[in-house]
Amino acid sequence: MTQNNHYGAIVIGAGPAGLTAGIYLSRARVRTLILNEGTVGGQMILTHEIANYPGVESISGYQLSNIMKNQAKKFGCDIRANISVSTLHLEGDIKEVILEDGTVFTSEAVILSPGGRSRTLGVKGEDALKGRGISYCATCDGDFFTDKEIMVVGGGNSALEEAVSLTRYASKVTIVHQFDHFQAFEYAIEEARSNPKISFMMESSISEFHGTEKLDGVEITDLKNGTTQNYPVEGVFVFIGYVANTEFLESKIELNNWKEIVVNGDMETSTKGVFAAGDSVAKRYRQVTTAVADGTIAALAASKYIHELNKTQIFQHS
Amino acid sequence: MICCGRMGPMCIPVYGIMEDIEDQYTNVKFADMEFDSPESHVIRNIPEVKGFMGIPFTMYYKNGKVVKATSSIQSMSQVKSILDSEFAK
Numbered sequence: 338m339t340q341n342n343h344y345g346a347i348v349i350g351a352g353p354a355g356l357t358a359g360i361y362l363s364r365a366r367v368r369t370l371i372l373n374e375g376t377v378g379g380q381m382i383l384t385h386e387i388a389n390y391p392g393v394e395s396i397s398g399y400q401l402s403n404i405m406k407n408q409a410k411k412f413g414c415d416i417r418a419n420i421s422v423s424t425l426h427l428e429g430d431i432k433e434v435i436l437e438d439g440t441v442f443t444s445e446a447v448i449l450s451p452g453g454r455s456r457t458l459g460v461k462g463e464d465a466l467k468g469r470g471i472s473y474c475a476t477c478d479g480d481f482f483t484d485k486e487i488m489v490v491g492g493g494n495s496a497l498e499e500a501v502s503l504t505r506y507a508s509k510v511t512i513v514h515q516f517d518h519f520q521a522f523e524y525a526i527e528e529a530r531s532n533p534k535i536s537f538m539m540e541s542s543i544s545e546f547h548g549t550e551k552l553d554g555v556e557i558t559d560l561k562n563g564t565t566q567n568y569p570v571e572g573v574f575v576f577i578g579y580v581a582n583t584e585f586l587e588s589k590i591e592l593n594n595w596k597e598i599v600v601n602g603d604m605e606t607s608t609k610g611v612f613a614a615g616d617s618v619a620k621r622y623r624q625v626t627t628a629v630a631d632g633t634i635a636a637l638a639a640s641k642y643i644h645e646l647n648k649t650q651i652f653q654h655s
Numbered sequence: 656m657i658c659c660g661r662m663g664p665m666c667i668p669v670y671g672i673m674e675d676i677e678d679q680y681t682n683v684k685f686a687d688m689e690f691d692s693p694e695s696h697v698i699r700n701i702p703e704v705k706g707f708m709g710i711p712f713t714m715y716y717k718n719g720k721v722v723k724a725t726s727s728i729q730s731m732s733q734v735k736s737i738l739d740s741e742f743a744k
Contacts, residue, residue, distance in 0.1 A: 375730070376671035383664040399667055417673045419731045468709030468727025477663045478727075481708040551706035572708065 343443045344370045344415075344638075345643050347434050350450035350582075351416060352379020354615025355627045356405040357632030358448045358639075363412035365640040370442060371409065372434065373418045378402025379452045380579075381625060385476060390625055401625070426609050427589050430646060445646055446639040447599060449586065449606070450632065453579035455622075460488065462546030470552025472574050475499040479506045487572035488513050488555070492542060494517040496576040497525040503574065504534040513538045515560060543573065581617040588610065593619045604635035611644070612639050656738070658699045659688040660711025665728040666690075669711055672731050676738075683742050715741055 345602045346362050348355045351373035358468045362369040376382060384398035393401070410416060421437040427447060434442045453472050457463055463471060472478040479502070489500040492514035498521075500510050512529065519526050529535050538557065544565060545556040554569045558594050591599040591607035597619040604612045614631035616623045658673060660666030673685045688695050690710055698704065701721070704712050709727030715737055716722070722741045725733070 376668040378667075382667050385663065397662070398664075399662065419672055421732075468725070469706050470708050472709050472727070474663060474665050474709075477661070478667045478709045551708065 342441060344368045345444060346370075346446040346448060346639050347372065347432065347442055347444040348448045348450060349422065349434070350379065350452050350615065350617075351377040351406070351418065352450060352452045352615055352628060353381055353402070353405060354452070354628035354632040354635075355379070355448070355450035356402070356409050357629045358450065358614055358636040359414040360405070360412055361633055361636035362640060363409065363414045365636070367446075367640055367643055368442070369414045370423065371414055371416045372420055372423060372442075373416070375419065377406050377416065377418050379569070379628075380649040381534070383474075386634075387625065404497075422506050422585060425585065425589060430610070430650075431537045432610060433539075445643045446610045446612065446634075447602075448635045448639055449590075449611065449613040449617065450616050450628075450635075451582040451585075453581050453616045455575075456577045456580045456645075458575060458577065460543060460544055460545055462548070466546050466548055466552045469550065470548060470570075470572050471546060472572070475503050475574055478574075479503050482507050482572040484508050485571050486511075487574065488538075488543075488568075488570050489574045489576065490514070491576035491578070492516055492519045492521065493576070493578060494521045494525050495578075497529045499574060499576055500535055501525075501528050501532055504532055507534065507572070510535045511538055512536070513541050513543060513557065515542050516540065546573070579616070583617055595619070602634075603638040604631055604640060612642075612643055656697070657686050657688055657714045658684055658711050659695050659714065659741075660690050663710070665709065666711040669713055669729050669734070672729070672734050675731075676735070680738055680742065681731065682744055683738060717741060 340649050345367035346369050348371040351371045355371055359369050359371045381398035381402045388395050423437040424435040426433040432444050432447045452608055483506045486509040487621050488511045490513045500512050503510050540560045542558050543555045544558040547554040556565050556567050558565050581597050598613040598617050600613050606613050612635040614635040615628040658669045677685045703721045703724045707726040713725045723737050
């Protein structure tokens, strides 16, 4: 363990929770490393406009994440993006985080803020046809489907709101949903129902995507009786929620039935010295503001933990 | 390597990857282009992007020819595997 690779705290995930934790930790003079698998900013960068962050009338998600990143760096955080975590050792007084390239980092405390990612259907053809007719971003790709007939998969707010916004381009939008009712807010359901371009296929699910160079059809399963039917379609937008990025934590800390991290009021996980923050934590409401709050609490609790740990060790050695 | 996109959630990650690796791949020139600008027609209308319906369009040129083109978001490992196989030093 070289001096360079040892930190007071390692934060895994550089979304708003992780970046806030980094800001608070480094201001508390805890040497902090923030690791991120993709682009810094987490799910904030999915949003073109954030209008409900208190104190900021309007800002793009990307801009807000950049400001948070620069703040964390200004206070002394090391940030490493586009890396891959391969193994974690979270027990004991010294934690170890090992990257896929073999680099080993150690620390007294770890804050887990790995967030979530868009859920995919996980069916045949989905990977190959991503970007060739299958999309997860209406604002990005909507205009490719001008005057075409498309499908939207999902039943929550995102699916219904995006289906309505896609009627600006598409000639027809069919919403395909696995249940017989929607989970979205009433206003979103009403707006979709009253739009003449939108029709509904309930208790149904896409079981396969077809096409070689581009999407040309789907197989849809009727979930009431298991029968399948093929439909020609050139565009499918998938909005079926988020899944917590916690596969790498299984059997290391306590997760609930939805694979979310279980924490107490101080953001402590089931393992001593390991804290969690943000969307990956078991909670009801997921917003940038709640992630920022979690990151603050986790950082303050972790700073206190590190301080106590060092005091104990000094005491033991004296 | 040219990433032709906008400033959205599928494009920004690819720009971020390019920024992170440009010092490692010194024999490759990295650039981005605004998808909606008239100049981008040289990318938007070529046969190699036929069937692409997701931004960004990421193009890999070698000696003036397109050796690879991808549609929509890419991961670090996807980008690196193309660079390592097409542009090995």
